[in-house]
Amino acid sequence: MKHKAFFLFVLPSSVAMLLFIFFPIISVVVQSFYVSHEQVIVTVENCGPFGCKQATAIDQEATAALREAEPLGKFAGLATYRDRNHLAVDAVGSAWEKADNWRDFGAQMLNLPFYKALGFTLTFTFVVTPLVIIFGFVIAVAVNSAASAIRGPLIFFSLLPMMITPLIGSLILFWMVDARGIIGSALQYLAGNPDLSVKASTPLMWIMLMVYGVWHAAPFAFIVYYAGLQTVNKDTLEASRIDGANRWEQIRYVIIPHLLPLTTFIALMQLMDNFRVFEPIVSFAANAHATSLSWAIYNDLGGETRQLSSAAATSVLTIIGVAILLSPVLVRTWRDFGRK
Amino acid sequence: MSDITKKRPPAVQILIFGVLALWMILAAFPFLWTLWGSFKVEGDFFSKADWFYALSGTLTQNETGSSFTADGYEGAWIKEEFWRAALNSVLVCIFVVTISLTFGTLGGYALARSTYRYAFWFLIAALIFRAMPPITLVSGYLPVFFGWNLWGHLATCIIVLVAINQPFTLWMLHSFFKNIPQDLDESAMVDGCTRFQAFRHVIIPVMWPGVITTGLFSFLLAYNDFAVTAMILSKENQTMVPKIASFLGTTQTKGNVMFAVAAVVSATAPLFVMVMVFQRQIVSGLTAGAVKG
Numbered sequence: 001m002k003h004k005a006f007f008l009f010v011l012p013s014s015v016a017m018l019l020f021i022f023f024p025i026i027s028v029v030v031q032s033f034y035v036s037h038e039q040v041i042v043t044v045e046n047c048g049p050f051g052c053k054q055a056t057a058i059d060q061e062a063t064a065a066l067r068e069a070e071p072l073g074k075f076a077g078l079a080t081y082r083d084r085n086h087l088a089v090d091a092v093g094s095a096w097e098k099a100d101n102w103r104d105f106g107a108q109m110l111n112l113p114f115y116k117a118l119g120f121t122l123t124f125t126f127v128v129t130p131l132v133i134i135f136g137f138v139i140a141v142a143v144n145s146a147a148s149a150i151r152g153p154l155i156f157f158s159l160l161p162m163m164i165t166p167l168i169g170s171l172i173l174f175w176m177v178d179a180r181g182i183i184g185s186a187l188q189y190l191a192g193n194p195d196l197s198v199k200a201s202t203p204l205m206w207i208m209l210m211v212y213g214v215w216h217a218a219p220f221a222f223i224v225y226y227a228g229l230q231t232v233n234k235d236t237l238e239a240s241r242i243d244g245a246n247r248w249e250q251i252r253y254v255i256i257p258h259l260l261p262l263t264t265f266i267a268l269m270q271l272m273d274n275f276r277v278f279e280p281i282v283s284f285a286a287n288a289h290a291t292s293l294s295w296a297i298y299n300d301l302g303g304e305t306r307q308l309s310s311a312a313a314t315s316v317l318t319i320i321g322v323a324i325l326l327s328p329v330l331v332r333t334w335r336d337f338g339r340k
Numbered sequence: 341m342s343d344i345t346k347k348r349p350p351a352v353q354i355l356i357f358g359v360l361a362l363w364m365i366l367a368a369f370p371f372l373w374t375l376w377g378s379f380k381v382e383g384d385f386f387s388k389a390d391w392f393y394a395l396s397g398t399l400t401q402n403e404t405g406s407s408f409t410a411d412g413y414e415g416a417w418i419k420e421e422f423w424r425a426a427l428n429s430v431l432v433c434i435f436v437v438t439i440s441l442t443f444g445t446l447g448g449y450a451l452a453r454s455t456y457r458y459a460f461w462f463l464i465a466a467l468i469f470r471a472m473p474p475i476t477l478v479s480g481y482l483p484v485f486f487g488w489n490l491w492g493h494l495a496t497c498i499i500v501l502v503a504i505n506q507p508f509t510l511w512m513l514h515s516f517f518k519n520i521p522q523d524l525d526e527s528a529m530v531d532g533c534t535r536f537q538a539f540r541h542v543i544i545p546v547m548w549p550g551v552i553t554t555g556l557f558s559f560l561l562a563y564n565d566f567a568v569t570a571m572i573l574s575k576e577n578q579t580m581v582p583k584i585a586s587f588l589g590t591t592q593t594k595g596n597v598m599f600a601v602a603a604v605v606s607a608t609a610p611l612f613v614m615v616m617v618f619q620r621q622i623v624s625g626l627t628a629g630a631v632k633g
Binding site: 010013163181185 | 356359368374455464469474479500510536560563566567571597600611619626
């Protein structure tokens, strides 16, 4: 294809991506180095019948003018990154000095908002991703062995947890695990503790969020593996059986190696998606127990005071996190491309 | 694999059946339970006394005189004006899908046909953009949207969702166009068509299966989005998902959590229908990227 034709064809999507993905990233990076202007304070003298008093007041006009003149705010360098809500350099330093052991240090770190969010996000990502792969594989093998007449309905119901809006799917589960809901009551009965409440317990909340994560994403792994199973070479399977491989050995030495490239694909997609975990925390109202990086940004942006700089700094740190997660894939692609 | 089925020992058969039964319960039961519960009053849906009330609707019977009630739906759709959010969702979805597909087919076609290095790097850049959590971009939009008075409008939301959709749409359509033989449009060009004419008259008639599949996923992204719609739409322009989230703040205190339950069921129904009708396309779309590597 000629350069000019190519350029014209990709123009609309390139413009859309440049304007609404690339420039915002740049703008977020720039914004994170600035903080908003403080209000301009003036001292005024109020003179009444009982003498004069000094009072401070906010000079609205001057504040507005200053904000108008420098809409980005005041340059602050890395100050936002270093403050207590982000990397908390000072707090980490003092925790490191004071803490007697790793456990203590870890506990103190988890009190800092950014590390609390990072801790949950990473735990969620690295617990949910392998579980999704395992469950997806098990379901795919089971569905593949079912009679072909019922496979259609099986696939239909399997797709539902993934197709559902994440916010809605997690709400549905949340209502069921409510202390008055069906799963919540069942848990109370099983634990023999009528006061057991998932909402009140941090470990249970973490577990619930991860259960939701697996429930939501397992169908994706299932569908991909199921499609992969349709392309397993029957002759190889037949040969392994003649050589005396039992059922498990057939799976272990024929099917799993065949599905390995798909596993890379699923793992990549799942790492990207789980790292942005966000909606279930809103639905479960879990923020007292678990926050994620995306939730931290949402929290900064919402509400009365929109803390743009703080949100921008967290966004940049999140993007760095995504880059680290993606780097093995990018390095591999680079090498593959170099070989071609 | 019918020959294997015959030889399967009963223990394995039972294991497979167990796995499937358990998974079906996990996958389908929450939806059925919520659908059933949405026709009850709060005292039954969240039953303090006895969980069986949720099935029998004892309190619903006492309060409304029948064991099913549509009060939740009435409250959500009429009193809380959920119809407005539904209308906004319809508008957003129609425009996002149409624009995404128009941009995406043009771009995806070019990426599939170009043999130059930059096409490859274009796709890699799109992959990196795909990995960005949308909420990180939102903090970049807000100052500009406030400054230029773009915040809160449906049109802004639509164009943002189109852009966020593009990387995925490009990847998917690119792999579909790769499967359409190159000879097809090249022979048209030998016959004197320009590149665009070849695209218009030769490729467009054969590309619909891929476009429909990609359209489904664009629709899902627009329909399911919460991060972007919650942050850049004003209260009157909210789509369904942020509207449901806002119910949680207001209705929990008023004791009308059933509005939210009814709204959740209403928002899920179109997805059900979509999965039922387009199951084949969804499965092929999910596996398109993977099986080819």
